[in-house]
Amino acid sequence: MTLAEASDGILAQRAADGDAAAFGVLVRRHGPFFVAFATRLTGSRADADDAVQEALITAWDKLDELADPDSVRAWMLRIVSRKATDRLRSRRPAADIEELELPTSVGGPESQTIAHSQMEALSAALGTLPDEVRTTWLLREVGGYSYDEIAEQTGVPAATVRGRLARARRALLELMEEWR
Template identity: 50%
Template sequence: MEDERFRTALEHADDGIVAGRAMDGDVEAFAVLVRRYTPMMRAYTQRMLNASADVDDIVQESFVTAWQRFGELEDPAKVKSWLMRIVSRKAVDRIRAIRPAVDIDSIDRPAPLHASPTAVVEARAGVAALGAALRELPDAQRECWVLREIGGYSYEEISEELDIPVSTARGLLARARKYMIVRMEEWR
């Protein structure tokens, strides 16, 4: 009973507390971080790698790296951005290693049971158009767009992640957004 209350409290604790405990070697606290951030890290990695089969491997490698390098985390409250930087670097490394990228148009995902065939076709066409538009962006603009729109990074975090000035990150993101809006206009 006591253990159950502890686990529940840990699940609802803020990032700073959970990361602090994980930094002290608490495996259960680390498991909370894994459960909390795996979906976001997977979504980010899928978008960066154009839905590559390597997504789960990269997310898993990122958590292994995080566990090994917890001593480098300066502020436990910023564990989310720290984890996203790790997964971002691993994804970029994989992109560099496997160029050319996998074509997401060739991946056939099963339709949700509640979706009509028309809705499924329209959604797939939209995803294909989004993937095509993202592939057309220059690398720097695509990285900024994915970090902001998928990863939820702030301008400062994008700047730090890509090692560019904040003004450059803003400019790249503005150009990427403008291009994506024009390119995706028919899907609004």
């Protein structure tokens, strides 16, 4: 079996033992998702790239602390999320969210145009949300984090997370009404 065919758990164990090639496979396998997630979270591809790079350095340094190698992707995503959140806290949000990439195999030109317009509208709507509300929504809806995980990540009580999610969903429903 080649490294590319190995499970995340095996790759994580090998990387924890110092196998840089195994870690490289993990990075190539999950890196694009991490960058997309961080881009949506920070609203900036440059900040996302920096956050992911910092997260990967941290992950490499702390791989020996990973309790469950099979959950390496979720563990690394939490690190990416923390680094992206740190970047948000250290700056004012960018005025615009970079255009999100769409898969090129989404039907014909008409459906691609509609999907592109929907993503632009969602990006614009997310850009109107306060940082903490947008971060909470992205962690839940894009990252799949639980309320408790979001609370731990953002340093607020779970009740605050619920309130922020409710505000985000209400605002996005209003702003995306024409797409329903």
